[in-house]
Structure formats: C-alpha cells, structure tokens
Amino acid sequence: MPDLGPFNRRETRWQTPEVAIKQVKSGEVWGRTPKFGMEPTVQAYSGVLKNCRGIEFTTKIEPHPMSSPFEARWYLTKTPGVLKRCEDGETFACILADVKNSQP
Numbered sequence: 810m811p812d813l814g815p816f817n818r819r820e821t822r823w824q825t826p827e828v829a830i831k832q833v834k835s836g837e838v839w840g841r842t843p844k845f846g847m848e849p850t851v852q853a854y855s856g857v858l859k860n861c862r863g864i865e866f867t868t869k870i871e872p873h874p875m876s877s878p879f880e881a882r883w884y885l886t887k888t889p890g891v892l893k894r895c896e897d898g899e900t901f902a903c904i905l906a907d908v909k910n911s912q913p
Contacts, residue, residue, distance in 0.1 A: 810869045811869075812867035812868065812869060812907065813867060813868055813869065813870070813871065813872070814855075814865075814866060814867035814868060815856060815857050815865050815866065815867055816853035816854065816855060816856075816865070816866055816867070816868070816881055817853060817854050817855075817856065817857060817858045817863055817864065817865045817866070817911075818838070818852075818853050818854070818863050818864050818866075819854070819858065819861050819862070819863040820861065820862040820863045820912070823841070824863055824864070826862075826910075826912050829863070829864050829908075829910045829912060830910065832864055832866075832906075832908040832910075833864075833908045833909070833910050836905055836906060836907065836908060837892075837894070837903050837904070837905060837906065838851055838853070838864075838866055838868075838903070838904050838906045838908065839851065839894055839901040839902065839903045840852055840883070840901060840902045840903075841899065841901060842900075848884055848885050848886055848887075848902070849884075849885040849893075849900050849901050849902035850882050850883065850884050850885065850902055851882070851883040851891070851902045851903070851904050852880060852881070852882050853866070853880070853881050854879060854880055854881075855878065855879055855880065855881055858911050862911065862912050863911055863912075864908050864909060864910055864911060865908075865909045865911055866906040866907060866908045866909065867906065867907050868904050868905060868906040868907070869890075869905070870883060870888070870889075870890040870891065870904045870905065870906075871888070871889070871890070872888070873887055873888045883902060883904050884902065885900070885901075885902040888902075890904065890905075891903065891904055892904070892905070
C-alpha cells in the first residue's frame with residue numbers, strides 16, 4: 810500500500826517540540842480522547858505545514874472514512890490499523906508514520 814498524506818499537526822501545548830522529536834524517533838503519532846470525543850483519536854490536518862511549526866507525516870493507515878477533506882482522524886476502535894498505547898494511566902490511539910519534524 811502506498812503512503813497516504815502528507816498530513817500535519819501544528820505545534821500546540823500538546824504537540825510540543827519535545828513530542829515532535831519522540832514522534833520522529835518512534836515513527837508513531839499518538840492521539841488523546843478529544844474534548845468532545847468518545848475515544849482516543851489521532852487527529853491531523855491534510856496537506857503540508859504552511860508558515861508554522863509542527864510535524865508533517867505520511868502513513869499507510871487509511872483515515873476513518875467519515876473524516877473531513879481538511880482534517881483526518883484515526884479512531885482507536887473504529888479505524889483498522891490503529892494501535893493502542895498507554896502512558897501514565899491514559900489510553901492513546903497510535904498510528905505508525907514516517908514523521909518529519911518541521912521546527913524552523
């Protein structure tokens with residue numbers, strides 16, 4: 810299967826430069842349960858970063874078919890290929906990805 814993407818995540822209080830380094834090294838992008846969500850979800854914007862800091866990535870995991878054209882989502886229990894990760898008592902959704910750190 811060819812790589813899908815590119816996708817991006819902008820730098821935020823959760824998507825920090827330190828997290829970006831971990832993502833590049835591990836080849837994994839994790840996601841928490843969104844504020845109004847029901848389960849852990851990897852979320853990213855479609856396309857490349859433009860004039861901001863963050864990460865860009867490609868993956869072989871298809872986003873959930875109900876994602877919007879502008880934002881891709883991979884749900885822990887609803888998207889085939891999504892892995893479960895746990896850290897500090899919290900459960901995360903995880904996708905394997907080729908991650909590029911775009912910190913100017």
